[in-house]
Amino acid sequence: MVSERGLDVLRVIVQDYVASREPVGSKSIVDRHSFGVSAATIRNDMALLEEEELIAAPHTSSGRIPTDKGYRVFVNQLADLRPLSAAQRTAIEKFLGASADLDEVLGRTVRLLSQLTHQVALVQYPSLTRSRIRHVELVRLTATRMMTVLITDTGRVEQRLIDVAPGIDEEFLDRLRTRLNSSLGGLALAEAAERLATLANKFPPEQASAVKHIATSLIEQVLANRQDKLVMAGAANLVRTEEDFTGSIYPVLEAIEEQVTLLRLFGEMEPDQNGFSVSIGSENAPFGLGETSVLTTGYTASGGELSRLGVIGPTRMDYSNNIAAVRAVARYLSRLLGEE
Numbered sequence: 001m002v003s004e005r006g007l008d009v010l011r012v013i014v015q016d017y018v019a020s021r022e023p024v025g026s027k028s029i030v031d032r033h034s035f036g037v038s039a040a041t042i043r044n045d046m047a048l049l050e051e052e053e054l055i056a057a058p059h060t061s062s063g064r065i066p067t068d069k070g071y072r073v074f075v076n077q078l079a080d081l082r083p084l085s086a087a088q089r090t091a092i093e094k095f096l097g098a099s100a101d102l103d104e105v106l107g108r109t110v111r112l113l114s115q116l117t118h119q120v121a122l123v124q125y126p127s128l129t130r131s132r133i134r135h136v137e138l139v140r141l142t143a144t145r146m147m148t149v150l151i152t153d154t155g156r157v158e159q160r161l162i163d164v165a166p167g168i169d170e171e172f173l174d175r176l177r178t179r180l181n182s183s184l185g186g187l188a189l190a191e192a193a194e195r196l197a198t199l200a201n202k203f204p205p206e207q208a209s210a211v212k213h214i215a216t217s218l219i220e221q222v223l224a225n226r227q228d229k230l231v232m233a234g235a236a237n238l239v240r241t242e243e244d245f246t247g248s249i250y251p252v253l254e255a256i257e258e259q260v261t262l263l264r265l266f267g268e269m270e271p272d273q274n275g276f277s278v279s280i281g282s283e284n285a286p287f288g289l290g291e292t293s294v295l296t297t298g299y300t301a302s303g304g305e306l307s308r309l310g311v312i313g314p315t316r317m318d319y320s321n322n323i324a325a326v327r328a329v330a331r332y333l334s335r336l337l338g339e340e
Contacts, residue, residue, distance in 0.1 A: 002052055005035070007077055009045045010054055014066045014074045018316055021243065023063030068281030068315060071293065075278050075319055082320050084328050088116060092332050102126075102155040102301075102337070106231045109309065109333055114234025116325040119313035120256060121234050124266065126154040126301035126337075133192050136180040136218065138173050146173075148214060150221040152189075154301040155337060158221040168210055176203075176211060180218075193222045230259050237313070244314035245291050255288035256312060265289070266308045269296055276323065281315045291315060295322055299330040301337045309333065 002010070012033050013024045026042040029035070035042065046064055049055045054070035057063075066074065084092075095112050099105040106123050113121035137149040143166050150158040183199070184192045196219045200212035235253065242249045255261060265287045269277035279294045289312070296310030310326055 002048065002054070002073075003045070005037075006045045006048055007073070008035070009042060010049055010066070010070055010074060011077070013046075013049075013055055013064060014071065014319075017065050018318055021316065023058055023065050025063035028063070066315075068283070071280045071315055071319070072283075075280065078320060078323070082324055084116075084324055088325075089328065092116075092329060096329075096332060096336055099336075101157055103157070105155075105333070105336065107233075109329060110231050110233035113309070113311060113325060113329050114237060116329070117234075117311050117313070117318075117322045118237050118240075119234060119311035119317060119322060120232060120238050121309075121311050122262065122296075123231050123299075123309035123333075124263070124307040125156065125229050125231070126307050131156075131189055133184045133187050133189070133222075136177065136184055138177050138180075138214070140168075140170070140173060146214075148217045148221065150218060158224060160217050160221055162213065162217045164213065165210060172207065172210075176214065189222050193219050196222070228259075228263050230262060232256070234311075241314050241316075244316050251288060252292060258288075261287050265294065266296060266310075269294065271298070276327065277310075278319070278323075293317055293319075295319070295326055297326055297330045299334045299337070301334075 009029065012029055016024045016028065016032070026039045026046060029042050030039045046055065049070070050064065053067055054073055055064040056067050058065055092112060096105060096108055099108050106125065109123050110121040131152045131154045133150070134153045135151045139147040139149065141147060144163055146162060146164050148160050148162060179202070183195055187195065196215045199215045200208040203211045235256070238253065239249065245252060265279070265284065269279050271277045276297045281293065282290055284290055284292055284294060291314065292312050293315045294310060294312050296308045298306045298308055300306055309330055311322055
């Protein structure tokens with residue numbers, strides 16, 4: 001059983017090791033922190049922490065570093081989340097508030113989060129299991145070229161260029177646009193795909209081929225919107241911390257490129273009572289990320305669906321700052337998307 005002072009010793013070992021990347025000894029703890037006890041007493045506390053496998057010695061006669069289990073206890077006991085500075089909060093509002101659409105919002109979100117945390121930042125597109133069609137637009141570009149635009153109630157905009165047969169006039173496009181919006185507006189994506197598949201049957205034979213071609217493009221856009229996907233930024237931050245990984249960092253870089261793997265990891269992380277999830281070190285081994293920590297929380301889009309955003313980095317990370325940053329960005333993102 002670890003005493004309260006033992007937990008405090010673990011806390012400063014984690015904080016000092018994160019700050020310096022150097023093993024922490026009893027003398028440095030006494031010199032740098034006000035425990036009011038001797039180095040010998042701190043050594044006894046550290047011996048108990050080592051017995052509990054919360055810290056370990058990387059070398060003979062060295063100081064100690066946290067283990068994955070030690071980081072887990074530290075995170076579970078974490079109470080002193082440092083609030084973001086006024087400058088950081090202003091930066092979040094200004095940087096994200098300038099976004100024009102969902103794609104840009106999420107792109108800016110991961111760039112900002114990677115800058116705030118110095119980790120790899122990830123954001124999941126809004127889950128679309130209950131998303132619905134808001135609007136369909138058909139835009140003629142040339143006599144044989146047009147753009148189909150699909151907009152969902154979560155704010156996602158999917159555009160696609162298609163070739164069409166010459167001779168399609170504006171009157172036909174107006175009627176088709178009206179039919180599409182009256183038929184698809186408010187439908188869930190799966191229902192929209194089914195209705196699009198039979199749309200050509202409702203037009204005269206001489207127009208059915210063109211309608212089917214346009215409907216096929218829209219079906220592909222609907223199906224693309226049903227797929228979960230992630231936006232990522234800050235992989236260079238991982239490379240800068242290469243010393244925190246044993247062997248080569250490339251397997252970690254390859255693992256974070258696998259979106260299916262990351263989405264599965266996100267799905268298996270259990271949120272705490274505040275909706276926050278932290279997965280540390282060996283807990284991520286089945287996903288090829290056994291030397292990393294993953295911090296995630298949820299955000300909501302205008303459709304009310306919950307999706308995840310967070311950061312991935314080495315286990316030696318500033319958990320307090322990173323958790324505060326992820327929470328702050330998630331809250332602002334939810335507020336921003338909820339206003340759309």
